[in-house]
Amino acid sequence: xxxxxxxxxxxxxxxxxxxxxxxxxxxxxxxxxxxxxxxxxxxxxxxxxxxxxxxxxxxxxxxxxxxxxxxxxxxxxxxxxxxxxxxxxxxxxxxxxxxxxxxxxxxxxxxxxxxxxxxxxxxxxxxxxxxxxxxxxxxxxxxxxxxxxxxxxxxxxxxxxxxxxxxxxxxxxxxxxxxxxxxxxxxxxxxxxxxxxxxxxxxxxxxxxx
Numbered sequence: 476x477x478x479x480x481x482x483x484x485x486x487x488x489x490x491x492x493x494x495x496x497x498x499x500x501x502x503x504x505x506x507x508x509x510x511x512x513x514x515x516x517x518x519x520x521x522x523x524x525x526x527x528x529x530x531x532x533x534x535x536x537x538x539x540x541x542x543x544x545x546x547x548x549x550x551x552x553x554x555x556x557x558x559x560x561x562x563x564x565x566x567x568x569x570x571x572x573x574x575x576x577x578x579x580x581x582x583x584x585x586x587x588x589x590x591x592x593x594x595x596x597x598x599x600x601x602x603x604x605x606x607x608x609x610x611x612x613x614x615x616x617x618x619x620x621x622x623x624x625x626x627x628x629x630x631x632x633x634x635x636x637x638x639x640x641x642x643x644x645x646x647x648x649x650x651x652x653x654x655x656x657x658x659x660x661x662x663x664x665x666x667x668x669x670x671x672x673x674x675x676x677x678x679x680x681x682x683x684x685x
Contacts, residue, residue: 493516494517497514497516497517500512500514504525509524509525550579551579552578553577557579558577561577562575584614587610587611588614588618592618595620597620599620600623601615601620601622601623602623602625602646603624603625604627604639605624605625605626606627607624623642623645625638625641
């Protein structure tokens with residue numbers, strides 16, 4: 476059957492793998508009992524009895540709000556009071572004496588996607604550690620970016636600052652190489668391997684041994 480959906484850089488399965496696994500775990504709980512099943516499929520917080528945890532403070536405020544205050548469209552970037560509260564929560568008493576802006580997103584995944592989309596270019600590689608959330612790769616691929624990994628821990632179990640520094644310098648050197656096509660409009664996912672970019676230009680790089 477021919478799909479009418481536009482190509483977006485990824486294959487979309489009939490059923491999401493994570494939610495399929497979550498559904499199977501919930502079925503197993505019903506069949507075998509909660510004491511026989513550990514459901515670690517989705518990022519939800521449960522108590523020792525397996526019940527979903529909801530912060531009482533959030534629940535109380537939500538129930539006290541008039542319907543029109545949460546049913547109406549909110550500003551895309553978030554309400555001023557919300558943004559001020561987020562900045563205070565994020566920085567505490569160490570807010571920098573420079574420009575600070577807060578933008579509301581639909582969850583943490585939306586925040587990660589916004590950062591990749593707005594602070595990198597097609598062809599860039601996003602640096603992350605070897606232990607990372609798998610959707611980083613999916614999000615980057617949809618935006619025609621790649622992933623570069625550094626080893627998170629060294630042999631002693633400490634943060635691997637050496638490999639981190641090496642990968643940062645490696646990507647920086649690639650971005651500084653002169654000469655490359657300036658047109659991003661024809662960039663495709665198939666071109667993503669071995670290609671890095673900085674604003675206005677793409678750079679082809681070859682794999683090399685350390």
